[in-house]
Amino acid sequence: MKPLLKRLGLQGRTAVTAVPYLWLLLFFLIPFVIVLKISFSTSQIAMPPYEPLLQWTGDKVMQIKLNLGNFAFLVEDDLYWKAYLNSIWVASVSTFFCLLLGYPIAYAIARSNPSARNILMLLIVLPFWTSFLLRVYAWIGILKNNGLLNNFLLWIGAIEQPIQMLQTDFAVYVGIVYSYLPFMILPLYANLEKMDLTLLEAAADLGCKPWQGFLKVTLPLSLPGIRAGCLLVFIPAVGEFVIPSLLGDPGMLMIGKVLWTEFFNNRDWPVASAVAIVLLLFLVVPMMYFQRAQDAEAGGVHR
């Protein structure tokens, strides 16, 4: 009786594991294999707009047509390289400013009254619950030539002519920092809040000034939080599409926009797939770092 039950229990476990596993394999992993496959195919005017890789050419001969042209195209046309490099640059600068802004905020909250902390953190994540698209849209009204910010600067007399801010790189940086700031603050706060404050007291007893204590104790201890926050901002920011298309210059090269254009405007699915595969190659290392950090944080390893 007992082994039977045990076996049943085990089967229950298998079923519980299998359901989410199969879902993710089918709808998350296999799609990437298909993207890889289509990135090697040739575009044609049909639906779907690409030629099959495998073809029966009569006489039971199967022909495999691998087309490396899409990748060669990405290398030859410097538009793609510039877009990749520019996206990585924009994402890096935005991540840096997110950290510069998010760290003091996370620190200030982590060192506030315990009763105030939860409310302050709720206020940090609250904007995240309202539409991302509409929050980016709000910046159009603030940054445009007769927008809030220019009107304010004119009113206090800091400038005499409105400054062009919308449709510049500056606007894209503001948009990314604004939208992703909660993602930076959350892991930083989780880290700083857990920190053992007696370490700082010990440092002070040993003659450390407060700023030395911060640099030598707090900052090194918060590195895991910094790493998690930066990855959480950097990786999605590289492929960002909405922010550069609403706030940036129409000619601004971002790879997310390029992929969108190849797919929707040029209807070149194979090239769009190749763009996605190369972007994925750029991001696979930071993603693996993130996964390891996430797994350690979620407490999966110690069991």
Place this chain on the structure above:
Amino acid sequence: MNQGRNLFRTLVLILGFAFLYIPIVSLIVYSFNSSRLVTVWGGFSTKWYGALLHNDQILNAAFLSLKIAAISATLAVVLGTLAGLVLARFGPFKGRTLLSGLTTAPLVMPEVITGLSLLLLFVTMEQIIGWPAGRGMTTIVISHITLTMAFVTVVVQSRLSQMDDSLEEAAMDLGARPHKVFFLITLPIIAPALMSGWLLAFTLSLDDLVITSFVAGPGSSTLPMVIFSKVRLGVSPDINALATILVAIVAVGVAITGIMMARQQQQRERDAQMALAANQQMIESVKKG
């Protein structure tokens, strides 16, 4: 010195929250502006709200988005809870690393990649097995489940690993079968996490533009798609009115959840006090006896 530090902290918080909230407040203020020029004040008016009520395109899109968000959030909670349970409770097993990778990758994967890959999957599936026929609500729901279940998994997994598992062990020792332990012990304890997971999944689904644009078919335009096509042409006051309504819904939702949580907390404290008092009485009666 301490005062200086307090001042610095207050200043940082004021500036930080100003940065986070000024754009949202500006959206709300200008939704009551009678001028079409959005940022030029032309007097108080609620006419954009009226215009919104007569905009069938926006109303239909909003209804479709709400339907999709409710269905995908519910299914994402089921799948995400299973995945979180497996990752937090089943210990190491073959393929665990892959599962944990598959649940965290959608959190950071650029949406253009996820969207493109899902569309190509649906097209291929249609060619091979004839399902899903065409693209529309079904494909959008499947995509949103895949995206949002990752968030639910993280919430559930971290709640489970914080939770004291001695209660589960006690129930097992008393002879409860695993599924009974899950439904009677684990599920009620992690219910708040499931609730916040559902809300998160719901908002993410309601908000998604990029993945949805890839997998939507003709005639299945969701609210973000309609907003995006309008906003691309510049600011428009009825979008401000729409934003204000969404902000108000979120504010009410948060307020209700907050009150419910505070009540539960009070109830728990009252129960604890009553238990304590009963205990005290028992000790006293034992002493007397």
